[in-house]
Amino acid sequence: MLFGDLDVADVSGLIAAAVTVVQIAIPLALPIILLGILKEEQAHATTASAVSWSVIGGFLHASQWPTLLSADSASTQGVPKQIELVTSTKTIFAVLTWVAAIVTPIGLYESIVEDDKPTQGVSFHYIKDPSDFGNGTRPRVNLPWSRICGYSTYPYDGASDYPVACPNSFSNVTTFSNETGDYPVVHRLDSHVPEYVIDTFQSGLKNMEDSVSSIFDIEARSYSWQVTNDDPDAIVHDNGKPYPRYDFQTMSSNLLADDYLAVEGLVVDMKNGGIGFRNHSAPPLSKYGSTWSEDLLFIEPESQCVDTNLTFDFKHIRGFPPVRRDHIIDLMLTDRGGFAMLNLTRPTASTANAQHDPRLWDRAYEAAWINNVMSMVYLNVTNVRNISDPDGFQSFSYLNSHVGKQFPLTSMNNTSRDVNVGIGLRRFWISYVYGQYLDGLDFGQWPLLKNPFNVSLNDFSLAASRCSGKSGHDNNNVDDLPAACGLVYGVARRTDGKSPISFELGSRWTIPLYSCTMVVKATIKKVTFKFNGTDNLSSLKVTEIADKVYPNESSKPLWGIERSDKKLADARPLWGLISDTYQGNISLHTLRQESLYLPGYEIGPHGGIVFSRLYQNLPGADFYVRQMINLFGGPQVGDINAVDYTRPRDIATLRKMLELSSKAETTPKILNLIWTDLASNAVIGTRGLHGARVQGSAAGEFTGPSSNTPPVTFMRRRIRYQWAYAVPALAVLFVAAIILLATVVLGLLRRVGPRKIRRFLNKTSQGRILTTYLFGGKSETEVQAVTGAYIPGQNSREKWVQSLGKTPVTVGDGQCYSLSIEMGSQTSQALPLPRGVRWKNSPAVYEYER
Structure with a gap:
């Protein structure tokens, strides 16, 4: 593709740059061509008609060559300040214009924008x-x-x-x-x-x-x-x-x-x-x-989760049965404060007035508290007087745990039971059964845990019923909201901080455990x-x-x-x-x-x-x-x-599940998305x-x-502009405004007009200057005698060209910083010299000091 990733503005800028280069190069090249076709003889002499010298001089001096080569017409020495200011403005303005021509289009861009006024009554x-x-x-x-x-x-x-x-x-x-x-x-x-x-x-x-x-x-x-x-x-x-x-x-x-x-x-x-x-x-x-x-109408879930401050920790290996559950061994339930730092005062989550505040965090917290207490009793970390009596939860005569203490969930040969299906690599487990991770570990010929108080899953179910707040035998009450409650086993992450998708043998992993609740609302x-x-x-x-x-x-x-x-x-x-x-x-x-x-x-x-x-x-x-x-x-x-x-x-x-389930605060989002x-x-x-x-x-x-x-608001295509790119153009406009204002003021003061402009153009014409030096002070009859041309009384362009403009004039290098000017060779009559001009070798050849 020609322009690659360039947009319309960039291409416009490139085109403008190319045009600017052409605008600069061609005016510089044409004078070179012109000078190339002018023949020079000895002393760099070149012969042309007087009017041709006017055209040649105007063409050369209108280009940028005088500035580039520091020619006389670009000089600032000996020039009054006001003239220097005006003439320098031309160059500055030209440079600004070139820059503006390139930079200004870059700020253009197309944008699809909304219509100014929405349309009513549109059919869908x-x-x-x-x-x-x-x-x-x-x-x-x-x-x-x-x-x-x-x-x-x-x-x-x-x-x-x-x-x-x-x-x-x-x-x-x-x-x-x-x-x-x-x-x-x-x-x-x-x-x-x-x-x-x-x-x-x-x-x-x-x-x-x-x-x-x-x-x-x-x-x-x-x-x-x-x-x-x-x-x-x-x-x-x-x-x-x-x-x-x-x-x-x-x-x-x-x-x-x-x-x-x-x-x-x-x-x-x-x-x-x-x-x-x-x-x-x-x-x-x-x-x-x-x-x-x-x-x-939207129906959306609302969820809250509470960290139980319990984790499952294990080691990843590759092996054969009896190693089970994604080839993990040394499965432990670790106390991260869920047991050792338990608040011994039982929380109670009210479900009254739930339409205004369903108290999801309170529900999840109460369920987490009951889950942890029942786990402590199961593991003999503490005791209760009567499990069926809620008041029994408030009596803890001992607490055999500390932060970091681990409780094995696999036997010495690292076999685990099916209740641990949610534990392993590449899992995100959600269960409405609280305490499920302990179920069955006290059964069998060689039970792993003793469970001295005979805690069962029915005892853990109190967590779900307290969290939910409704059961099937209840009648509908608008303020008693049901909630889905359960335990969330987060995605396992490595404990050494390495990549969670690098399942290296011998690596150790941890799984957080949260108590979560969800309700659904219409809005x-x-x-x-x-x-x-x-x-x-x-x-x-x-x-x-x-x-x-x-x-x-x-x-x-x-x-x-x-x-x-x-x-x-x-x-x-x-x-x-x-x-x-x-x-x-x-x-x-x-x-x-x-x-x-x-x-x-x-x-x-x-x-x-x-x-x-x-x-x-x-x-x-x-x-x-x-x-x-x-x-x-x-x-x-x-x-x-x-x-x-x-x-x-x-x-x-x-x-994604790992990222969101790494904290209790972000786990509700993954539940809501599922x-x-x-x-x-x-x-x-x-x-x-x-x-x-x-x-x-x-x-x-x-x-x-x-x-x-x-x-309905229909979209329209609009041309937009980034105004930072307009600075050069604004500078050009500012300078142009000053120039135009000065022009208008001078025109109103009648300091300048078409006649004065024409007069000064003629006065500064190269051909007229040469003929003035050649024939200055002569009468029409004397000039006519020399040139053989009729000299009319009026000095218009057409009449000057017919009379003197066609006179051949040779311009060459003289000596001592002088310029050699020669009228046509047919001239044989001696002419008086204008001021500052002296004879050279023949009556028709003059020199004047530069």
Whole structure:
């Protein structure tokens, strides 16, 4: 490529430089050519007509040669200062002009900028996603909502192991009891969600921009149809007709993106975590693109982690069984202050008023405290009077540990048990089971630990239940938020400070252990888009995601949560944006605030499995909890098709997880990003500015386009300039302004005019000076007698050329710094010499002193 990486301004500067060089070189070259064709004889004599000498002199002295060669016309000696100032200005101005001609264009550059005024009423159209998300998303064909309640796998949580009528449904289920148990009597089992329920939980959209979604604009990215049980004694829904159910399939992973993404049905925030619901549309494609902003419903996770101040430490080797778990030996649980420096006062995390402050750090801290205390009791570091009595935690009669003390988790032959699956190289382990790293170490023929107080995982479960704050047998209370809680095993890092991806034999490693908790909230965010390129989703860029700012309390959204007498394990409550007319409705909890923490219940050994076995199509009510299950429970508890983040398969992912899990303060970010990555594969939004997707229609069919689209700012191409490069040009303009001002002033004072200019041009003409010296003081008759030419009375250019201008004059070098001037050889008459001129050799040859 000719100009390589140069931009337009650089090329313009180079072109200007080339033009300037030509402008300088050619005026210097032409005098050389002119002098080259003038023939010189003895004494460097050259003969030409008088008018030719005027042309030659003007041409030579108009060039830069007098300045370069310090000729007489460039002299400053003996010249009055005012004349010297004016004549020097010409050279200075020429140099400034040359510099400005080269430098000034470099400051030019093109920029694509926003139009001065946004365009109103622009029509939006659907744009397809050509990526894996677009290709993998199933069409929306005849997909009604379905809601199934009951069927709990764990009825001892207070839930029912048989179907129950969902809140506000058309189902009719009663129960009767006898000495053998409770039994349902099903009169009607309807999975459909009544239209008035849908209208209620999206009634608040009329106070929002058309781009804001409701819970019923959230659909499963993948789904299937529930097959009716053919058993004649089976209880069936909808008179045996199939109904849709949520399914999960992984489309792609964007965990490393660190960007705002637009995928089919979603805006995905892979910088901070969260998904926004939008069926993507855009204004007409324009040459330079367009930009606009929309309000979108976002669902985003919030997490907090607390360092337990316990670590797992081990040595990496390569060997054969019984060496296990990534070939590690000498596995130790190390006290980094979690035991020795434990605060002996038990913390309690309040979950009251959680919609305003969910107290995530307090929850995680209390769970970490219980985990550490139970571990201490298990390891006989301390004692408790009664494990089942919470007050027993406050009594520690001894504490046998110190910072740095290690407790072996492998036997002498370095065998470990399956409970340590989260410990090893290239792992990022998240478990909702507190104390899992100790489970089973007191069993077997040769138990590794004694466990004198018989601590079990059920005792550790107090940590999860206290952290979560909800269980399946609870009724919904808007202020009692559920939380996903568990232990996070960070990515192992070398203790010698060397590269974390250098798995050298004999190297020693450490794994931090955190107690973490997560909740999920719905909120409205303002998203800025830019559309440019091809007419599909690959050309839609999300440039900014910002919290929506409300001018006052009354302008904040009104959120509603379904109120019912059903257990949380039986029926997950609906939520949404509601209108003011529903405020105070006895069937709703209502809150007016920027965001709403979403309802659910405990994510744990029982709650998670219950959620993972739901058979319904109402993703807006449960998908966010499903992803917390996938995150904290992994594929063995959650969706089997979910990405397994516990074993990063590439170094880039491993490095990111290592970096973020190295501190308790940054570990929540990786949790939020994993939840976001999972959620983006689970659901889509169906509302867009081109219209909401029609239920029961084929993919791509929508309601009418919005008549209230946001103002769109189209991009235009503009020429911009960096003013630092304009300094030479400004100097030229400044000098030019002074010159022009002086010219105008002298003209107004009538100090100069065309006649005076012409007169001085003629007076300084080289040919006229020569003829003046030759014929000065002679009458017209005498001159005519010598030249043979008619001498008119007027001294105009044409008449002078006709009379004297054509007279041949030879100019050569004389002696003693003199100039030899010879009129034509035909002259034979002696002429009186002008002042300062003397005869040389013949009557027609003169010399005058220079």
